[in-house]
Amino acid sequence: MILQIILLIMLAYVVGFIYYGLYRNITARIQGRYGPTIYQSFYDSIKLFSKKESASFGWMFYLGPIIMATGSVLTLIFVPLFNDSDFLRSATSQGNLFLLLYLMVLGPLGNALAVGAGGNPFGVMGVVRGLTRLIGLELPFYIAVVGLIIAANSSDIVHIMDLQKTTGMNMLVHPFLFIAAMISMVGFFGASPFDIPGAPQEVYSGPRTEFSGKFLALLMSQGSIFAFAKLVLIVDLFLGGADSLWMLVLKTLAIFVTIIFIGIVYGRYKLEQAVDFLMKLPMLIGLIGLVRIIWFG
Amino acid sequence: MNSIFVLINLLFIGFFYQFGGDLHVSVALTKEFTFSLVQTPLGTFFAYLSLVSFLLVTIAQKSKEVSCNYYVLQLILNVAMFVIVLAGDFITFFIGWEIMTWSSYFIISKSQSIDIKSLQKYILFSLASAFSLIAGMVIVYSFTNSFDFSVISNSFGTIPFDMKVTIVVLFSLSFFTKAGVIGLHYWVVDTYSKAPDLFSSILSAVMSKMGIYGLLLVYGKLIGYDELRDMFGAVLNGTDFGYVLAWIGVATSIIATFKAITQDEVKRLLAYSSIAQLGYIIAVIGLGTSFGVAGALYHTLLHTVIKLLLFINVAAIVAQTGKNKFSELGGLIYRTPVSFVMLLIGIIALAGMPPLAGFASKFMIYNAAVDTKFALILVGMLFSGAASFLYCYKLVYGIYLGHPTSKELETQKEVPVSYLVPQVILSIILVALGAFPGAFIKVINPILKEFSLDTIAYDSLGIMNSAVGSFNGLFVMSGFATIFVVILLLVLRLKSKAKNNLNRFDISYCGEIPTEKTSLHYGYGFGTELYRIKFVNAILKRSSSHFYEALAIQTKKTSGLFSRMYYGNIHNTMIIILLFFSALFFIGVN
Numbered sequence: 053m054i055l056q057i058i059l060l061i062m063l064a065y066v067v068g069f070i071y072y073g074l075y076r077n078i079t080a081r082i083q084g085r086y087g088p089t090i091y092q093s094f095y096d097s098i099k100l101f102s103k104k105e106s107a108s109f110g111w112m113f114y115l116g117p118i119i120m121a122t123g124s125v126l127t128l129i130f131v132p133l134f135n136d137s138d139f140l141r142s143a144t145s146q147g148n149l150f151l152l153l154y155l156m157v158l159g160p161l162g163n164a165l166a167v168g169a170g171g172n173p174f175g176v177m178g179v180v181r182g183l184t185r186l187i188g189l190e191l192p193f194y195i196a197v198v199g200l201i202i203a204a205n206s207s208d209i210v211h212i213m214d215l216q217k218t219t220g221m222n223m224l225v226h227p228f229l230f231i232a233a234m235i236s237m238v239g240f241f242g243a244s245p246f247d248i249p250g251a252p253q254e255v256y257s258g259p260r261t262e263f264s265g266k267f268l269a270l271l272m273s274q275g276s277i278f279a280f281a282k283l284v285l286i287v288d289l290f291l292g293g294a295d296s297l298w299m300l301v302l303k304t305l306a307i308f309v310t311i312i313f314i315g316i317v318y319g320r321y322k323l324e325q326a327v328d329f330l331m332k333l334p335m336l337i338g339l340i341g342l343v344r345i346i347w348f349g
Numbered sequence: 350m351n352s353i354f355v356l357i358n359l360l361f362i363g364f365f366y367q368f369g370g371d372l373h374v375s376v377a378l379t380k381e382f383t384f385s386l387v388q389t390p391l392g393t394f395f396a397y398l399s400l401v402s403f404l405l406v407t408i409a410q411k412s413k414e415v416s417c418n419y420y421v422l423q424l425i426l427n428v429a430m431f432v433i434v435l436a437g438d439f440i441t442f443f444i445g446w447e448i449m450t451w452s453s454y455f456i457i458s459k460s461q462s463i464d465i466k467s468l469q470k471y472i473l474f475s476l477a478s479a480f481s482l483i484a485g486m487v488i489v490y491s492f493t494n495s496f497d498f499s500v501i502s503n504s505f506g507t508i509p510f511d512m513k514v515t516i517v518v519l520f521s522l523s524f525f526t527k528a529g530v531i532g533l534h535y536w537v538v539d540t541y542s543k544a545p546d547l548f549s550s551i552l553s554a555v556m557s558k559m560g561i562y563g564l565l566l567v568y569g570k571l572i573g574y575d576e577l578r579d580m581f582g583a584v585l586n587g588t589d590f591g592y593v594l595a596w597i598g599v600a601t602s603i604i605a606t607f608k609a610i611t612q613d614e615v616k617r618l619l620a621y622s623s624i625a626q627l628g629y630i631i632a633v634i635g636l637g638t639s640f641g642v643a644g645a646l647y648h649t650l651l652h653t654v655i656k657l658l659l660f661i662n663v664a665a666i667v668a669q670t671g672k673n674k675f676s677e678l679g680g681l682i683y684r685t686p687v688s689f690v691m692l693l694i695g696i697i698a699l700a701g702m703p704p705l706a707g708f709a710s711k712f713m714i715y716n717a718a719v720d721t722k723f724a725l726i727l728v729g730m731l732f733s734g735a736a737s738f739l740y741c742y743k744l745v746y747g748i749y750l751g752h753p754t755s756k757e758l759e760t761q762k763e764v765p766v767s768y769l770v771p772q773v774i775l776s777i778i779l780v781a782l783g784a785f786p787g788a789f790i791k792v793i794n795p796i797l798k799e800f801s802l803d804t805i806a807y808d809s810l811g812i813m814n815s816a817v818g819s820f821n822g823l824f825v826m827s828g829f830a831t832i833f834v835v836i837l838l839l840v841l842r843l844k845s846k847a848k849n850n851l852n853r854f855d856i857s858y859c860g861e862i863p864t865e866k867t868s869l870h871y872g873y874g875f876g877t878e879l880y881r882i883k884f885v886n887a888i889l890k891r892s893s894s895h896f897y898e899a900l901a902i903q904t905k906k907t908s909g910l911f912s913r914m915y916y917g918n919i920h921n922t923m924i925i926i927l928l929f930f931s932a933l934f935f936i937g938v939n
Contacts (some may be wrong), residue, residue, distance in 0.1 A: 066720045089578055097785070101843060101845065102845060103845050104844070104845060104846065105845065105846060105847075105848045106845055106846070106847050106848065106849055107847075107848050107855070108847035108848060108849050108851065109851055109853070110682070110849070112689075112750070114847060115837075117839050117840075118833060118836050118840060120831075121836050122829060122832045122833045124826070125832050125836075126703075126828055126829055126832060127615055129655070129828065136378065143824075143828075146820060146821035146825070147820050147822040147824075147825065148818035148819070148820055149818070149822075150711075150712050150715050150818070151703055151708070151712070151820050152714075153731070154701060154702055154703050154708055154711075155702075155703050156704065156926050157700075157702065157735075157738060158702050158704075161697070161700070161702065161738070161742075163514055164742055164746075165693070165745070165750070166540060168742075168745070168746045168749075168751055169682060169750050169752030170855050170856070171680070171750070171752050171856060171869060172856040172857060172858070172859070173751075173869050173870075174858075175860075175872050176746065176750075176751065176871040177871060177874075179742070180739070180742075180871070180875060180876075180878065181878065182740065182877050183472055183739045183742060184879065184882075186735055187732070187735055187736045187739070187885075188731065190731070190735040191728070191735075193556055194728050194731040194732060195728050197730070198719075198724050198727050198728050199724065201719055201817070202719060202722055202724050202727075206818055207715075207716070207717070207719065207817050207818035208817075208818050232373070256857060261856075261857055262857065265845050266840060266845040266847075268844050270836075270840065272759060285511065292429050305446075315787065323878055323881070323882075324878070324881035324882045324883075327882045327884075327885075328882060328883055328884070331882075331884050342725070342728070343716055344587065345724070346722060
């Protein structure tokens with residue numbers, strides 16, 4: 053299993069970084085720039101890892117990014133990768149969807165602790181904005197997830213995946229839930245219009261302000277691993293999982309590109325605008341889906 | 350002196366452990382009323398909870414700071430709670446309840462920061478709770494002719510329907526007040542924040558749980574969940590009764606969570622958080638399923654442990670620095686590192702994050718909601734859980750992280766060992782239960798049998814089972830530890846070295862160099878964003894104090910009316926009294 057986990061982390065790392073490069077590239081092309089190469093994020097990461105010095109404000113600042121990386125890797129382990137494959141199944145069967153929802157916030161907690169220990173008020177402002185945004189962001193996502201759990205009467209992700217073989221993709225069976233979850237996902241990926249926590253114009257770059265050298269590299273790497281985990285989770289829950297690696301890459305890419313396109317079109321919401329918006333339309337869409345399941349499912 | 354009372358507490362637990370098991374004491378008070386203690390699995394669980402909490406708080410107490418009668422009052426309170434949870438009839442229960450009210454009232458009145466208004470609030474609400482309890486008791490007695498719990502539970506079905514409803518409402522109101530359900534929580538925040546610092550931990554961790562015990566006793570044993578289902582009907586996979594209660598609980602937890610985030614005083618934040626966490630328990634206590642009761646019990650245990658830990662931690666910091674506001678604290682992490690780690694463990698568990706125990710109880714509660722298909726309830730609980738991350742972070746950031754807000758904070762020393770010992774014990778419990786969440790199933794199952802509910806499947810210590818999924822706490826804990834250590838070693842092995850001797854002013858600050866005078870702590874501004882969000886603002890600007898103040902004014906006016914009637918003109922008064930009684934007479938005749 054250890055070998056599989058290492059393989060999984062490497063896969064997530066590579067795919068995540070390529071996606072991130074793709075994101076920068078596509079954004080640039082749409083804005084009429086040439087943009088960096090797809091591998092630019094790799095180069096950045098390698099450069100940052102090999103910096104001679106990295107500023108640290110004490111042991112909590114040091115451990116924060118490590119907690120964050122641990123959270124991401126742990127999240128990744130609990131997300132089943134393929135349909136009908138034994139790949140890491142023994143690990144995914146140890147958890148469930150609720151566990152995953154809470155594991156997903158473990159990383160941000162480590163980050164928040166490090167930012168707090170770093171003592172930059174802009175960083176903390178970013179964290180607080182992030183956590184406040186989370187209030188709005190989680191609501192449509194939770195509605196979607198709860199809808200799926202109630203429909204499947206199980207919080208086991210593998211079970212939810214298996215169910216879709218007979219009923220068809222959840223994306224089509226529960227379209228309202230899918231839309232609600234996708235709107236949340238835009239925010240989870242830090243794309244516009246919900247990108248206020250790390251807004252460079254307002255709060256430097258928010259939580260990441262004080263990190264440099266290997267800490268920044270670690271944050272970048274775990275970010276790409278975490279992004280991959282989130283994409284696979286969406287594919288598992290709504291797109292019926294994947295049978296092969298190519299299918300997985302195709303489906304995650306489709307989700308990712310959709311998120312990029314949404315993100316590019318919109319400007320940045322203020323914090324209160326973002327939460328207010330999320331508590332209206334996306335929540336309403338989600339609730340319609342939920343009511344469908346409870347009373348008409 | 351402290352050691353004497355620690356010893357007394359230890360002996361108390363020791364005796365209970367040794368001679369408990371099947372305790373049955375009955376002393377006749379009068380011809381009809383008896384004082385009886387009967388040991389049940391439910392009572393035993395709560396008894397140990399309160400006994401151990403009192404022991405830990407007594408360890409933390411410094412004898413220099415309090416007088417001997419404080420200790421004695423605390424001991425009386427301890428015995429009173431013991432009597433409540435082991436009571437075999439309502440008379441005994443009520444005796445314990447009254448002693449608890451009065452002894453805690455005297456302890457709270459010993460605080461330095463208490464004012465007469467908060468004390469009045471506390472005693473008024475406690476009395477209201479007691480009156481509602483006694484009214485319920487008397488109605489039950491008038492139909493069953495007995496105060497004995499076993500007799501009542503056998504003959505509860507014979508009571509007419511409207512009286513049954515009245516009984517349920519009266520008992521619920523009484524225990525809701527103790528637990529601090531929103532609307533009835535008016536006394537909670539002031540009392541918790543102004544009580545002696547260490548005693549707040551008892552108030553939040555143990556005394557509020559007496560409300561939970563009362564609810565479980567009345568719903569689960571005296572009335573029975575089946576009876577409640579028959580009385581009120583069913584909705585989805587659960588009962589109407591459970592659904593209403595769940596909404597009350599969810600509303601409590603959401604409103605209190607937002608209120609908690611905007612508090613500037615540390616203990617007020619903890620008080621609101623306490624209300625919010627009890628909201629979770631209230632939300633599942635009425636479901637009447639195994640997982641509902643199990644979730645309520647598990648969360649009771651964990652909330653007790655967490656709130657003891659947090660309140661003791663905060664009490665130590667307040668005693669050490671003399672400051673109790675987020676805007677006055679900050680940057681203590683490198684001065685009091687052990688306290689920081691303890692608080693960190695506490696808030697991770699409070700937020701319900703996986704490697705620690707907090708997740709297990711939340712998982713149980715969520716599964717109970719899935720089991721009954723209460724989807725909106727579940728969304729509400731998850732939502733309030735997500736919002737609670739904010740106050741958890743505020744707690745750790747406002748006190749320990751960021752920058753010190755005054756010179757004295759930069760020269761603080763670690764808090765005294767007496768405060769740290771109970772915290773270490775409590776955090777070990779949190780870590781151990783995080784790795785072995787299944788251990789608690791063994792405690793719960795006898796209680797579920799007592800309520801004649803299905804027991805929960807038990808596989809091994811590490812695995813937590815539920816109706817709609819399971820998780821392996823041991824796997825999560827060891828996975829977290831392994832990955833953490835591996836990444837840490839990798840980062841340590843990198844050629845790149847951390848530059849550690851940075852000054853706290855070496856930060857990016859818009860191109861300027863911050864000085865001592867620059868305010869860099871974000872403690873006060875925390876949570877102000879919430880006021881700009883419409884939905885949250887709508888919650889925050891409402892307050893139950895408006896209602897109670899209006900009530901007080903109306904009461905005064907009404908009593909003023911009566912007093913004018915009496916003092917104004919004696920003829921008019923006599924005529925009114927005559928008319929009143931003649932009206933009563935006619936009503937009586939008809």
